[in-house]
Amino acid sequence: MNLEAVIVGAVVGVAVGWLARRWLAAARRRKAGGCAGDCGCSSKLKPKK
Amino acid sequence: MSTPDAGLLVALVGNPNTGKSTLFNALTGLRQRVGNYPGVTVSRKSGTCDLGDGQKVELVDLPGLYSLAAASPDEQVVIDALSGNIAGDRRPDAVVLVVDATNLLRNLFLASQVAELGLPVVLVLNQADVAQEQGLRIDTALLSRRLGGVPVVLTSAWKGEGIPEVRRGLADALSRRTPLKRVVWPADIAGALADVAQAAAADTGKTVSSADAQRLLFDTNVSTAERLGWTLERREKPLRAARDRVRNSGYNPMAAEPLVHYAQLRVALDGVVSEGLGKAGRTAAVDRLLLHRVLGPVLFMGIMLGFFASVFWLAKFPMDWIQLGVDWTKGVVAPSLEPYPMLQSLVADGILGGVGAFLVFLPQILILFLFIGILEDSGYMARAAFIMDRLFSWCGLNGKSFVPMLSGFACAIPSLLSTRTIEDPKARLATAFVVPFMSCSARFPIYALMCAAFIGPLYGPGWESLVMVGMHCVGLVFAVPTAFVLTRLVLKVKPQPFVLELPRYQMPKPRDVVWRMWQNAAEFVSKAGTVIFAITIVVWALSYFPRDASVAERIRAAHPTESAEKVKARAQAAYVEQSYMGRFGKAIQPVFDPLGFDWKITVGVLASFPAREVIVSTLGVTYSVGEGAEADSQDLRKAMQDAKWPEGPRAGTPIFSLAAVLALMVFFALCSQCGPTIATLAQETGGWKWAAGSFVTMTTLAWVVSMAVYQVIIRLT
Numbered sequence: 216m217n218l219e220a221v222i223v224g225a226v227v228g229v230a231v232g233w234l235a236r237r238w239l240a241a242a243r244r245r246k247a248g249g250c251a252g253d254c255g256c257s258s259k260l261k262p263k264k
Numbered sequence: 265m266s267t268p269d270a271g272l273l274v275a276l277v278g279n280p281n282t283g284k285s286t287l288f289n290a291l292t293g294l295r296q297r298v299g300n301y302p303g304v305t306v307s308r309k310s311g312t313c314d315l316g317d318g319q320k321v322e323l324v325d326l327p328g329l330y331s332l333a334a335a336s337p338d339e340q341v342v343i344d345a346l347s348g349n350i351a352g353d354r355r356p357d358a359v360v361l362v363v364d365a366t367n368l369l370r371n372l373f374l375a376s377q378v379a380e381l382g383l384p385v386v387l388v389l390n391q392a393d394v395a396q397e398q399g400l401r402i403d404t405a406l407l408s409r410r411l412g413g414v415p416v417v418l419t420s421a422w423k424g425e426g427i428p429e430v431r432r433g434l435a436d437a438l439s440r441r442t443p444l445k446r447v448v449w450p451a452d453i454a455g456a457l458a459d460v461a462q463a464a465a466a467d468t469g470k471t472v473s474s475a476d477a478q479r480l481l482f483d484t485n486v487s488t489a490e491r492l493g494w495t496l497e498r499r500e501k502p503l504r505a506a507r508d509r510v511r512n513s514g515y516n517p518m519a520a521e522p523l524v525h526y527a528q529l530r531v532a533l534d535g536v537v538s539e540g541l542g543k544a545g546r547t548a549a550v551d552r553l554l555l556h557r558v559l560g561p562v563l564f565m566g567i568m569l570g571f572f573a574s575v576f577w578l579a580k581f582p583m584d585w586i587q588l589g590v591d592w593t594k595g596v597v598a599p600s601l602e603p604y605p606m607l608q609s610l611v612a613d614g615i616l617g618g619v620g621a622f623l624v625f626l627p628q629i630l631i632l633f634l635f636i637g638i639l640e641d642s643g644y645m646a647r648a649a650f651i652m653d654r655l656f657s658w659c660g661l662n663g664k665s666f667v668p669m670l671s672g673f674a675c676a677i678p679s680l681l682s683t684r685t686i687e688d689p690k691a692r693l694a695t696a697f698v699v700p701f702m703s704c705s706a707r708f709p710i711y712a713l714m715c716a717a718f719i720g721p722l723y724g725p726g727w728e729s730l731v732m733v734g735m736h737c738v739g740l741v742f743a744v745p746t747a748f749v750l751t752r753l754v755l756k757v758k759p760q761p762f763v764l765e766l767p768r769y770q771m772p773k774p775r776d777v778v779w780r781m782w783q784n785a786a787e788f789v790s791k792a793g794t795v796i797f798a799i800t801i802v803v804w805a806l807s808y809f810p811r812d813a814s815v816a817e818r819i820r821a822a823h824p825t826e827s828a829e830k831v832k833a834r835a836q837a838a839y840v841e842q843s844y845m846g847r848f849g850k851a852i853q854p855v856f857d858p859l860g861f862d863w864k865i866t867v868g869v870l871a872s873f874p875a876r877e878v879i880v881s882t883l884g885v886t887y888s889v890g891e892g893a894e895a896d897s898q899d900l901r902k903a904m905q906d907a908k909w910p911e912g913p914r915a916g917t918p919i920f921s922l923a924a925v926l927a928l929m930v931f932f933a934l935c936s937q938c939g940p941t942i943a944t945l946a947q948e949t950g951g952w953k954w955a956a957g958s959f960v961t962m963t964t965l966a967w968v969v970s971m972a973v974y975q976v977i978i979r980l981t
Contacts, residue, residue: 219607
């Protein structure tokens, strides 16, 4: 395998990995009752149980 | 968030649109979003406020409300926060009560209810500059004495006047711990309140404050009873007896509270406000024109047309400069990577082609948010809600639903959160369901691309603006009947009265408008540098691989007389068709064929389901890769204008015909293509049922309407 293929493979791999990690983090945030979007409003108020 | 030294918590409370968020920003140095219309703050925001003597407190900005009788979820948030009933938050140590200096009587009703909580209070009479303009003079020392000696401060938060006095007043309130003077109840009402408190305490075993007793006696809302754990069976009898006692003393139990409060407030305000000659009539005069039954909607449409025309006109040159910059970068980078064709294609076609195509729209986004900021801060947005109320009442919603829908034109996510201002849960659900129909700013790039590439060159700049306004109306046109079906047939929402306080017109504050524009630009660029960048690389990889090198040889052998350039272009096209993306797009394309979409548009549409703005970068990649390196200097618009159907009954005709261009825009106007919006809808409606319903309804509607648009126009042209 040549260096060009290694570089391209690494770039594509990092992009896929980053997108997957971001998607998983959003799912975890939603599960914890936080914001589902990208607007950063994770300090949503929740009444005491 | 850092915890201040003393660990003191101070809540900022007041009626909607009194300038709480502006005061919050002035006191904390933060940039919380502000707007010259009610309902901008729907969740908790906090920051550190320096009191000037080294002491720091945590200041919490809460949603605006008119009374402590919670009707909507955002009002309940304030009541829970003030009573220390919020998870992770304690009861505040003091309250900064913000009231509109031009309307003290109505604003002080909330203050007199807050007095029952017994917390130290600083009373801030904001918008003092407007009061002065109206010729009002307020004796703050007299008001302070009448209200029990609490600090009373006159401010003009948006001008930054009176802010040090608020800090000093807060330090004073915290050290002296002076609460507002409480209302004195007539004997029978006081007796009824005592009965309720006693019965609730006996049944629940909990301490019942006088504020709790008032909410139990006067409100139909059961949130206080539920918080105390006072069940319906146990509370029904004592509450009925207490309300009968109030009735027998000559008061309607549901109206006794405001009657008693206002009677005592009138006495407290006697001699506090003196009126002189002012300019109170200016807003009314402008409103006579802008809210006119016939002229109002006409002017509204005119303002919107001018708005979009200006966006196109002003953004044209900066967009060309960015395009030149992208082309120049490609021109410099691509030749240096000539020995490495795969890497060259990744950088030139993938990264620069995709991200560049997206970044070109930055000037339009900037100007769009500049105008939105000006319209909001000037006070015109609230008038727009008022004008739209007539349309909304027809479909079973009211103007209060318009505020979330209006902010949906920027982004659906905060708009879904702002539906919390709607009291009726069914009306709230119906509004949340139709909010994603609003044409958010993520749809803007695809409209702008299509208008700039096809509508403008073919029909002139006037049509560009008209189509742009039309596309922003498409969502609204379908949202109204959808809301009608939901409210009248499915949810059976009762008619909602609509009370909207129309703010005064004011000159937009340049700092706030520019700050909001800057924030949106930063978000746009950061999205281009992160999500769009990553998706672009993935789309490029799927459009590039697998790549069989023998394809070029076969094409050369099959076309021996053709020039090397032409053979190379044929090979590029063949490579893309054989790629994973090409095969996938071709397999799915028959579904979108009735809409006039070729496989490349189909790929763009499918790639845009997680986030609709991806379409532009995806088209940027697929058209760059397909056109080959020699086409790099052409921007996406040119590549799309030149694209033709390669085979079939439409062979040789432009792919982007007028019918296909309008069908594509309509598809994007109506389709549910935003993962975070669907997730937020699920979160706000308490499950996936309505979110799934929204996705299926919008996507089906998009396909059907887009197909109808294509088929009708293709037959007419």
